Amino acid sequence: MNQPILQVSGLKTYYRTRLKENVFAVDGVEFGLKEGQTLGIAGESGCGKSTLALSLMGFYFPPLHYGSGSIRINGTDIMQLNKEQLRSRVLGKEIAYIPQAAMNALNPTLRIIRFIEDIMKEHRPEMKRSDVRKMATERFQSLNLSPDVLDMYPNELSGGMKQRTVIAISTILNPNVLIADEPTSALDVTSQKAVIRLLKDLLKRKVIKSLVFITHELPLLYHVTDEIMVMYAGEIVERGTAEQMIFNPLHPYTRKLMGSIIVPEEGMKEHKLAAIPGAPPNLKHVPEGCRFAERCTLVTDECRQGKIENIHVDGRIYRCLLTPEMLEQIREQEQDGHVEQEAVNEESQESEQNQEESGLNKEDVRDVRADTDDIADQ
Numbered sequence: 001m002n003q004p005i006l007q008v009s010g011l012k013t014y015y016r017t018r019l020k021e022n023v024f025a026v027d028g029v030e031f032g033l034k035e036g037q038t039l040g041i042a043g044e045s046g047c048g049k050s051t052l053a054l055s056l057m058g059f060y061f062p063p064l065h066y067g068s069g070s071i072r073i074n075g076t077d078i079m080q081l082n083k084e085q086l087r088s089r090v091l092g093k094e095i096a097y098i099p100q101a102a103m104n105a106l107n108p109t110l111r112i113i114r115f116i117e118d119i120m121k122e123h124r125p126e127m128k129r130s131d132v133r134k135m136a137t138e139r140f141q142s143l144n145l146s147p148d149v150l151d152m153y154p155n156e157l158s159g160g161m162k163q164r165t166v167i168a169i170s171t172i173l174n175p176n177v178l179i180a181d182e183p184t185s186a187l188d189v190t191s192q193k194a195v196i197r198l199l200k201d202l203l204k205r206k207v208i209k210s211l212v213f214i215t216h217e218l219p220l221l222y223h224v225t226d227e228i229m230v231m232y233a234g235e236i237v238e239r240g241t242a243e244q245m246i247f248n249p250l251h252p253y254t255r256k257l258m259g260s261i262i263v264p265e266e267g268m269k270e271h272k273l274a275a276i277p278g279a280p281p282n283l284k285h286v287p288e289g290c291r292f293a294e295r296c297t298l299v300t301d302e303c304r305q306g307k308i309e310n311i312h313v314d315g316r317i318y319r320c321l322l323t324p325e326m327l328e329q330i331r332e333q334e335q336d337g338h339v340e341q342e343a344v345n346e347e348s349q350e351s352e353q354n355q356e357e358s359g360l361n362k363e364d365v366r367d368v369r370a371d372t373d374d375i376a377d378q
């Protein structure tokens with residue numbers, strides 16, 4: 001297949017606090033992204049998702065610092081570029097980033113067209129204002145956004161429309177990679193679906209060539225991305241296809257994450273939640289061995305020693321000492337226990353006590369996917 005558009009190797013980045021302590025927020029991250037690929041990044045709050053996004057953009061401004069590793073975009077290691085080269089050659093063109101809550105950061109005193117004019121002034125100074133407007137109008141029309149929006153102020157737009165407008169502005173230079181950080185959070189379900197439809201449209205029309213979608217809602221990614229990576233305490237602990245990660249997660253953390261997430265969509269409201277006991281480790285003092293060990297029900301002494309290597313199986317990767325066979329055996333035991341528990345609960349009418357250890361009901365996720373696809377096809 002084609003070469004990766006984005007190739008990240010051994011990336012380590014950290015925050016240097018005012019007290020001169022280091023917070024190792026991204027610690028040895030490796031992954032590649034090819035043309036046409038969509039990759040989801042999921043994990044609890046504070047596991048390093050946004051820091052990874054900032055790092056990929058080369059946004060190293062104190063307190064964030066680059067430690068080591070490489071970030072290659074179309075073969076160019078962006079860590080070898082100076083700030084000016086990064087700004088003129090890479091940002092917005094090769095890789096674009098929509099930060100969390102970007103829609104609330106638009107200057108309220110400017111009409112939408114001004115944001116686009118400013119970008120084009122910087123990157124295509126030869127373009128006349130009238131041509132910029134023509135291009136913006138065509139782009140908005142092609143993405144099913146009303147061109148009337150171009151003459152409106154941000155505060156005149158609804159939350160969902162504002163978010164879609166931000167996405168349209170951020171991709172105006174047709175970046176190879178779009179990184180969207182929690183683009184659907186704080187939106188109602190209808191607006192979430194409209195945002196997802198827009199992202200799919202951007203890919204279909206080849207405005208963008210690949211997508212990285214960051215969220216703490218792992219199941220949401222099933223509708224959006226082909227592959228999913230789960231982050232925990234600065235590391236990638238598992239990567240696989242969306243199908244594998246949602247329905248057959250291997251890493252004990254991914255399994256817990258699947259059992260703990262609130263998905264505000266039809267069909268999932270009945271899903272019983274099981275919070276993950278404990279908290280992630282302090283990233284100022286990362287523990288030896290597996291970083292999830294303190295919260296893992298399958299922990300052994302061995303997990304707390306040395307470096308935990310990635311296991312590669314069936315095209316997926318996970319970081320745990322347990323083999324796939326052992327994990328499968330444990331899953332079967334859990335499921336047996338779960339079925340027995342359900343029978344007891346039915347008898348005693350105490351079904352609320354019944355909490356799943358991991359994994360969603362397959363029908364639930366498929367219902368939501370069908371629902372989203374319906375909307376996407378409209």
Ligand SMILES: Nc1ncnc2c1ncn2[C@@H]1O[C@H](COP(=O)(O)OP(=O)(O)OP(=O)(O)O)[C@@H](O)[C@H]1O
Nearest residue numbers: 015023025044045046047048049050051052063283
């Ligand atoms: N400016 C900062 N200075 C010091 N530490 C920081 C700073 N910003 C983030 N961190 C720490 O870096 C770690 C990773 O944070 P990050 O925001 O990347 O996580 P996240 O997974 O994106 O979380 P969320 O989903 O809440 O945005 C956390 O331990 C966080 O406390």
